[in-house]
Amino acid sequence: MIPVIGLVVGVGLGLFLQPDVPLWLQPYLPIAIVAALDAVVGALRALGERRFDDRVFVVSFISNVTIAGFMVFLGDQLGVGSQLSTGVVVVLGIRIFANAAAIRRRIFHA
């Protein structure tokens, strides 16, 4: 129940406050979201395999978002921002797909 409440609260906050994302944050937000999605899909898979751990979830979420943001920042400073972003998205995308495939196998046995 609490996750659902969190979801509703988050969406509500985003919709009602509609904060303007500062310009310096704009390149990092999409990457941070992809990294967060990776953590969430991983958590869902762990949930299905009955090895979910809220502490691991929270830590992996925060570290994923932070590291992804930091890599984009570093890439921007080095002049390879877009390439590094692409690399991060590719790796996280593969992880998301692999975890989603594991969930699918568990649910549909296919």
Add this chain to the structure above:
Amino acid sequence: MAVVRPAESLLEQVAENALDDDYYVVRAGERYGQRAVATPAVGVVVAVLAAMLTVTAVQTQTDRPGSELERRTLVADVADRRDVLAARQEAVGALRQQVASLRGGSTAETSTDVAADTVLAGARSLRGTALVVTMAGSPDGSRAGRVTAQDVVAVVNGLWYAGAEAVSVGGQRLAETSAISSLDGAITVNFRRIEVPVRIVALGDGAVLRSRLQSNLAGRYLQERAEDAGISVGMAPSDDEVVPSAPEQRTTLRRAEPLPAADGPRGEGRP
């Protein structure tokens, strides 16, 4: 963790270790987290994720009209420019046609002024009574006995002086920008080589032209040349001769523009 075979490439490794190892570690070791999903920490994290997603989505949505407008403006611009290009090309075609019809001179809408001017400028062939002057080198073939460009210039000047209305040298009409010169010992008119004997056709009253030519400076010059160097000069009035039009390059002006006839200064000359 059931590892069938060690992953070979980096991407395979990523795919195989997609789930964070910590989940397994916790499973194997002692419990230090909570198995329950419904914990405040999870709720906060989900809320943060949801907020991030919503904010980004809203931001993209609000940015879209701007970029959409930009795109539409660009598309409209491209279409406009294409229209302009098409219109210009059409104009080019129309103007080309106009230029061609103006150049043609024979079309009905051309004014008589233009027709008369093209005749005077040498752009039209002419026919009429004429005096034909034929110049040939001396039979002995000596260097001094050759017909030179200078001789031709003298005769042509004499013919103009005598009242010739149009002159051609060796089939080359003399126009506004014609030149008579020598190149490698040969005579050229309109930058084309002229064969010896040189045949000069001057339209006008043949007999009058001949008597005037013989009595003016050019006639005396020719007489001297004939006596000294042995070049032969024949003059024969003709009832029907044709003077061809000058080459197009010799009747086309690129830079010079005519002044209005009423305002333009008029040179004084012998009638």
